[in-house]
Amino acid sequence: MKLATWNINSIRAREERLLTWLDREKPDVLCLQETKVEDAGFPAQALRKAGYEVATFGQRSYNGVAIASTAPLADVSRGMGDDPADVEARLIAATTHGVRVVCVYVPNGQDLASDRYPYKLAWFKRLRAYLERTSSADQPVALCGDMNVAPDDRDVWSPEKWQGQIHCSPHERAALAEVAGFGLTDAFRHHHGDDKLYSWWDYRGVSFFKDQGLRIDLIFLTAPLLARCTGCVIDRNARKGQDASDHAPVIASFT
Numbered sequence: 001m002k003l004a005t006w007n008i009n010s011i012r013a014r015e016e017r018l019l020t021w022l023d024r025e026k027p028d029v030l031c032l033q034e035t036k037v038e039d040a041g042f043p044a045q046a047l048r049k050a051g052y053e054v055a056t057f058g059q060r061s062y063n064g065v066a067i068a069s070t071a072p073l074a075d076v077s078r079g080m081g082d083d084p085a086d087v088e089a090r091l092i093a094a095t096t097h098g099v100r101v102v103c104v105y106v107p108n109g110q111d112l113a114s115d116r117y118p119y120k121l122a123w124f125k126r127l128r129a130y131l132e133r134t135s136s137a138d139q140p141v142a143l144c145g146d147m148n149v150a151p152d153d154r155d156v157w158s159p160e161k162w163q164g165q166i167h168c169s170p171h172e173r174a175a176l177a178e179v180a181g182f183g184l185t186d187a188f189r190h191h192h193g194d195d196k197l198y199s200w201w202d203y204r205g206v207s208f209f210k211d212q213g214l215r216i217d218l219i220f221l222t223a224p225l226l227a228r229c230t231g232c233v234i235d236r237n238a239r240k241g242q243d244a245s246d247h248a249p250v251i252a253s254f255t
Contacts, residue, residue, distance in 0.1 A: 001097050002255040003143035006030040006201075006238075007247035008104070010248055011064075012036070014245060021238055027098055027251060028070050031103035031144040032223050035064030042066065044239075053096075058099040059089035063128060065145070069096040070164050080130040089125075093134070099225060102133055104145035110164050117166070120148070124175035127151045138185025140228075145221040146247065149176045151186060154194055155215035167214055182237050184220035199234050200247050208239060219252045228254040 005028040008014050010033065022030070025047065029053070032085040035042060047054050051082070052068040057078040067073060073094040080091055093102040103222025109120035127221065135141045149172045153159035162168040188197075221229060232252040239248040 001029070001099075002027040002251055003029045003031075003099070003101070003144065003238055003239075003254065004249050004251045005033070005035040005103070005146075005217055006215060006235065006249035007146040007208055007245060008243040009247060010036045011042060011066075013243065015046065017238075017244070018161050019046060019050055021235075021249070022047075022052070025235070025251065029099070029101055030068045031101065032066040032068070033064070033103070033105035033146045035066055035163075036055065036061055037064060044188070047244075055092060055094050057089045057092040059087075060222050063089045063105055065089060065092045065105050067092055067094050067101055067103050069094070069101075071096045076101075077134070081125050082126055082130065083143055091130070098142045100186075102131070102135070102141065102145075103142045104143065106146060106148040107171065107177070110147050111166050112164070112169055121171055121175050124172075124179055128179045131179070133180045135182075135222075137222050139222065139226065140225040141184075141222040142225060143179070143218075145218070146216060147218050148175060149173060150214045150216055151176060151189070151218070154189075154196055155198070156211065157173050157193060157196070157198065157212045157214070162214075167216060176230055180220060184224070187219045187221050187226065187229050188215070188250065189232070190229070191232050197236075198248075199250055201239065203246050215250050217247055217250050219250055221252070227255070 056066040058064045107120040110116040199217035201213040202207035235249045
């Protein structure tokens with residue numbers, strides 16, 4: 001099985017890129033973030049034609065998450081179910097290929113002085129509570145998505161420049177670590193030790209060509225699923241070319 005996560009940064013702008021990538025990589029499960037479209041506007045028919053069943057949780061112009069799978073999607077849920085007033089489309093979950101897959105797009109936080117920063121920290125607390133309510137660490141669970149946090153300095157091209165900045169602040173890292181404390185392991189770091197590889201590069205300042213990036217797109221696995229994981233890679237090639245997303249897909253493989 002191949003499980004992938006990708007912040008597509010507008011499904012309508014990059015539909016053809018996505019379909020080409022699916023045909024080449026053929027993941028069994030794909031988690032998408034920042035689809036930026038309401039459910040009615042999601043190209044579900046095109047993905048079905050490519051061999052994927054799709055579950056979406058969309059929002060006009062902002063956010064939006066989806067799960068596509070070559071197998072049926074069961075027990076689909078949208079949102080955390082803890083705050084009906086929170087209308088941001090940031091979490092969708094489903095069971096497929098024998099795995100409970102949770103796809104998330106964590107709030108960016110803007111900057112440490114913004115009111116979006118405490119919202120982000122609170123969102124992580126809600127996510128941990130959601131996992132406790134809905135999942136079990138002794139079962140095969142994958143938490144995938146754009147976490148908007150570089151877990152540690154190995155995940156930052158210049159720790160000095162990013163010290164105390166959004167995505168790299170101590171409170172964000174602690175909040176993400178608390179989520180992982182549910183019983184989750186970072187699949188990429190498990191396989192790559194201290195390698196400095198990134199999944200996001202700013203559009204500005206030719207950051208991609210200088211490889212000045214952050215690793216913020218992550219796949220976390222519970223122990224039963226980690227035991228089956230044979231590798232985890234970042235598809236840097238998918239970030240190349242005109243009109244690419246600023247994120248690269250992350251792909252985990254399993255026996």
